[in-house]
Amino acid sequence: xxxxxxxxxxxxxxxxxxxxxxxxATRQELAGLARSLTDPQVRGDTEKLLPTFESAADRSQRDxxxxxxxxRLNGKATLEVVAPDWLRSIASDESLPVFGRIVEIELNERxxxxxxxxxxxxxxxxxxxxxxxxxxxDQLRRLEVSGTAVTSAGLIHLKDLTNLERLNVCLTACxxxxxxxxxxxxxxxxxxxxxxxxxxxxxxxxxxxxxxESINLxxxxxxxxxxxxxxxxxxxxxLEVVHTHVTDxxxxxxxxxxxxxxxxxxxxxxxxxxxxxxxxxxxxYELDIYDRAASNLTLEQIGRLPKLRKLMLVTGNFDDxxxxxxxxxxxxxxxxxxxxxxxxASIEHLAKLQNLRKLHLSRAKLSETGRQRLATLLPKTVxxx
Numbered sequence: 142x143x144x145x146x147x148x149x150x151x152x153x154x155x156x157x158x159x160x161x162x163x164x165x166a167t168r169q170e171l172a173g174l175a176r177s178l179t180d181p182q183v184r185g186d187t188e189k190l191l192p193t194f195e196s197a198a199d200r201s202q203r204d205x206x207x208x209x210x211x212x213r214l215n216g217k218a219t220l221e222v223v224a225p226d227w228l229r230s231i232a233s234d235e236s237l238p239v240f241g242r243i244v245e246i247e248l249n250e251r252x253x254x255x256x257x258x259x260x261x262x263x264x265x266x267x268x269x270x271x272x273x274x275x276x277x278x279d280q281l282r283r284l285e286v287s288g289t290a291v292t293s294a295g296l297i298h299l300k301d302l303t304n305l306e307r308l309n310v311c312l313t314a315c316x317x318x319x320x321x322x323x324x325x326x327x328x329x330x331x332x333x334x335x336x337x338x339x340x341x342x343x344x345x346x347x348x349x350x351x352x353x354e355s356i357n358l359x360x361x362x363x364x365x366x367x368x369x370x371x372x373x374x375x376x377x378x379x380l381e382v383v384h385t386h387v388t389d390x391x392x393x394x395x396x397x398x399x400x401x402x403x404x405x406x407x408x409x410x411x412x413x414x415x416x417x418x419x420x421x422x423x424x425x426y427e428l429d430i431y432d433r434a435a436s437n438l439t440l441e442q443i444g445r446l447p448k449l450r451k452l453m454l455v456t457g458n459f460d461d462x463x464x465x466x467x468x469x470x471x472x473x474x475x476x477x478x479x480x481x482x483x484x485x486a487s488i489e490h491l492a493k494l495q496n497l498r499k500l501h502l503s504r505a506k507l508s509e510t511g512r513q514r515l516a517t518l519l520p521k522t523v524x525x526x
Contacts, residue, residue, distance in 0.1 A: 142178050142179055142180055142183050142231060143231050143232055143233075145174055145177060145178055146183075146187065146228065146231055146232040146236075147232050147233075147236040147237075148174060149171055149174050149175070149187070149194065150194075150232060150236055150237050150238075150239050150240070151236070151239075152167065152170060152171060152174070153167075153171065153194045153195070153197065153198040153239045154198065154201060154239035156198055158198060158199055158202060161199040162195060162199075163195050163198070168191075168195075171191060171194060172188075172191065175187045175188045175191060176188075183227070183231065186227060186228075187228075190225070190228070193224075194239070197224075197239050197240050200242070200277075201238070201239050201240075201241065203277075204241075204242075204243060207243070207274055207275075207278075208243070210274060211246060211248065214248055214265065214266075214267060216246065216247055216248040216249075217245075217246070217247040218243050218245065218246050218247075219243070219244055219245035219246075219283075220238075220241040220242060220243055220244065221241065221242060221244045221280075222234040222237050222238075222240045222241055222242075223240055223241075223242045223280055224237055224240040228240075242278075242280040243278055243280065243281060244280055244281060244282045244283070245281070245282060245283040245284075246275075246278075246281065246283070246284050246285070247283075247285045248267045248284075248285060248286050248289060249285050249286070249287040249288055249289075249309070250266065250267065250286075250287070250288040250289050251287060251288025251289075252287050252288060252311070252312070254335075254336045254360060258288060263290065266289060266290045267286050267289035267290060267291055268289070268290045268291065268295070269290075269291055269292055269294045269295030269298070270295075272286075272291065272295045272299065273298050275298060275299065276298070277301075278302060279301065279302065279303070279304060280304060281302050281305060282304055282305060282306045282307065282328075283305070283306060283307040283308075284299070284302070284305060284307070284308055284309070285307075285308075285309035285333075286309065286310055286313065287309050287310070287311040287312050287313070287333070288311070288312040288313065289313055290313075291310060291313050291314075291315060292313065292314045292315055293314075293315050293316050293317070293318040293319035293320075294318075294319065295319075296315070296319035296320070296322045296323060297319060297322045299322060299326075300322040300323070300325060301325070302326065303325045303326055303327070303328070304328055305326045305328065305329060306328050306330045306331065307329075307330060307331045307332075307333075308323075308326075308329065308331075308332050308333070309332075309333040309334075310333070310334055310337055310339075311333050311334060311335040311336055311337060312335070312336045312337070313337050314337070314338055315334070315337045315338060315339060316337070316338035316339055316340070316343075317339055317340055317341070317342045317343030317367075318343070319343075320343030320344065320345075320346045320347060321343075323346070323347060324346050324347060324349055325349075326347075326350065327349050327350060327351065327352070328352055329347075329350045329352065330352055330353055330354045330355065331353070331354060331355040331356075332353065332355070332356050332357070333355075333357045334356070334357065334358060334361055335357045335358060335359035335360055335361055335381070336359065336360040336361060337361050338361070338362065339358065339361050339362070339363075339367075340361070340362050340363055340364040340366065340367040341356075341361075341364060341366070341367020341368060341370055341371050342364060342366045342367045342370055343367075343370070344356075344367065344370035344371050344373075344374065345370040347370075347374075348370075348373055348374070350374060350376075351376055352376055353374050353376055353377060354376060354377060354378040354379060355377070355378065355379040355380075356371060356374075356377065356379070356380055356381070357379075357381045358380075358381060358382045358383075358385060359381050359382075359383045359384060360383065360384040360385075361385065362385065362386055363382045363385035363386065363387050363391075364385075364386060364387065364391065365387060365388055365390050365391030365394075366391075367387075367391070368382070368387055368391035368392060368394045368395060369391065369394045371394070372394030372395050372396070372397055372398060373394075374398075375397055375398060375399070375400060376400060377398050377400060377401055378400055378401060378403065378424075379401070379402060379403040379404075380395070380398065380401060380403070380405070381403075381405040382405065382406055382407070382408070383405050383406070383407040383429075383431070384407055385407065385408055386408065387406075387408040387410070387411065388408065388410045388411060388415075389411055389412055389414065389415045392406065392408075392411065392415050392416060393417075393418070395418070395422075396418035396421060398422065399421060399422060399423070399424065400424055401422050401424060401425055402424050402425060402426050402427065403425070403426070403427040403428075404422065404427070404428050404429070405428075405429040406429070406430050406431065407429075407430075407431035407455075408432060408434065409432050409433075411432055411433055411434040412433050412434070412436075413433055413434070413436035413437070413438050413439070413458065414436070414438050415433070415434035415436075415439070416430070416434055416438075416439050416442060417438070417442065418442075419439060419442035419443065419446070420442045420443075420444075420445035420446060422446070423446065423447055423448065424448060425446050425448065426448050426449055426450045426451065426472075427449075427450065427451040427452075428443065428446075428449060428451070428452050428453070429452075429453040429455070430453070430454055430455070430457070431455045431456055431457075432455075432456055432457070433457070433458060434457075435454040435456065435457025435458070435459055435479075435480070436457060436458060436459050436463065437459045437460065437462050437463030438463075439454075439459070439463075440454070440459055440463030440464065440467065441463065441466050443466060443467065443470065444466030444467065444468075444469045444470060445469070446470060447472070448472055449470050449473060450472055450473060450474045450475070451474060451475045451476075452467075452470075452473060452475070452476045452477070453476075453477040453479075454477065454478055454479060454480065455477065455479040455503075456479055456480075457478075457479060457480045458480065458482065459478075459480050459482055459483075460480065460482025460483065460484075461482065461483060461484055461486040461487045461490075463482075464478065464483060464487040464490055464491065465487070465490045467490060467491065467494065468490040468491075468493040468494070470494070471493065471494060471495065471496060472496060473494050473496060473497055474496055474497060474498050474499070475497075475498060475499040475500075476491075476494070476497060476499070476500050476501070477500075477501040477503065478500075478501070478502055478503070478505065479501075479503040479504055480504060480505070481504045481505070481506060482506075483502060483504075483505040483506065483507070484505070484507065484511075485507055485508055485510075485511035487505075488507070488511055488514060488515050488518070491515060491518075492515065492518035492519060494519070495519075495521075497519055497521075497522045498521065498522060498523065499522065499523050499525075500515075500519070500522050500523070500524045500525070501524075501525050501526070502524070502525070502526070503526070512524070
């Protein structure tokens, strides 16, 4: 029966279609092969599946055009066999390419915001109009169009891709307009919207994304209104709002994100008291805080985090008074402290972090004797500079 099923799949893949339909001769041949199956259960299931062979063949042939276009644009596509488990177990996926569906598309033209893009003709770029070619790709789980010519106007062409789990529009002109077209993507897990025009306010339309785990707004104009909308997505595990315009008023909306495991915050308009709720985020294991929010008050909050393993406090105004709270966080493995307020007085507190593997003390005012003592107290820790 395995040989017969493979023969049927091969016939469907190579068949000539007329208006998306098999010819009468192909239908007859497939039906005959189905009748020849020896196992009654397999035979019955296969006969019921005959219309699916036809629709799969039609989709496969249409996908070839899209795959060729993706290749022309130097993109990548990943296909998976979408067929009943019983058929896959008997015939094997290698014999069922006709049931292959596109599940991932990478069309990134630019991924590094520090490098100028290579000039291209518009006909050689992914545009809003180009996205129309994704119609019907209902098995697509991942779409990346970083650095392309896509704008918010093109998001309407994605509205039926309800199985999407990952979307990357980084380094595009997309803003919050058009987010309503993404509302049906309730399986979304990760949105990478860095260096775009997105403030985050569009997430008000996306409260149905109950499975979303990661949002990256690095170098996007994230706003307080944006954080208010994002703060209601309580399934979030990772949030990055670096090089943004958020203030304390916006950050307070993150207090309810109790499932957060990774948080990166950089806002030059924040203050020392920007994160009074931080100790409530007890699942945090990685935390990066920049600017005035990297303060003694914040360190007091950090001292109550039970699972923190990686900490970066950069261009802060904290000192030894704040660092003493780190002595309680014995789970820490990597720490960066960037402040001129850190002196030899912090050594006794840092020495209690016996799980520490890396310690970077940028701008710290430790004496040479103090550095040697710290190295002795933490023999397994790489201390720089």
